[in-house]
Amino acid sequence: MDIEEIKRRKLLELQKKLQEEQAKQEQLLEMELQKKALLKKILTPEARERLERIRMARPEFAAAIELQLIQLAQLGRLKIPLTDEEFKALLEKIASAKRKREIKIVRK
Template sequence: MSYEYDEELEEIRRRKMLELQRRLEEERRREEEQARLRAQKDAVLRRILTSKARERLANLRLVRPEIAEAAENAVIQLVQAGRLAPPVDDDTLVQILLELDRSTRRDFEIRIKRK
């Protein structure tokens, strides 16, 4: 009985180990894909942004990565659509950031009801 129990336990351990290895491999692949996409995006941005605009985006990425990501995507889309001609300077980037801020800003209103 102890031998069967040990075999069962070993089989469970083996399955869990295989599952863990599979998950780690998937995560590693996902991270590699994200790194590859990030490198491609950075290469595109290096070609279409001035150094000052890239610096502004890098600083923004440190503080508000989601806004920086949205701005990067917007710049790339605008250039690909032909609505913006490279090189995109800092002033143009600021205008894009202001537009993104306007479109994503939520106004909060506090109302106090007195009884």
């Protein structure tokens, strides 16, 4: 094998990796757009605003809430659109459920 052949193969390999990365990025972007569209249908503007404030403070918690909202809506267990007051009540339920699961170990 000569050097030119090796260079050509490496270049093709890099191009393939780049294309795969671009495809993954496009797929993630598409999923994010779909999620935002669903949330726009599920939540009123005030409730979406509250979710954005939660996202700024606790991004992981906001992502979990989004997934739960979408699942509940798909199962038909959520009144659509969800008002800010209803969203607050749902957040309280979720927060209290999380508090119940916390286990503290005290060593003596």
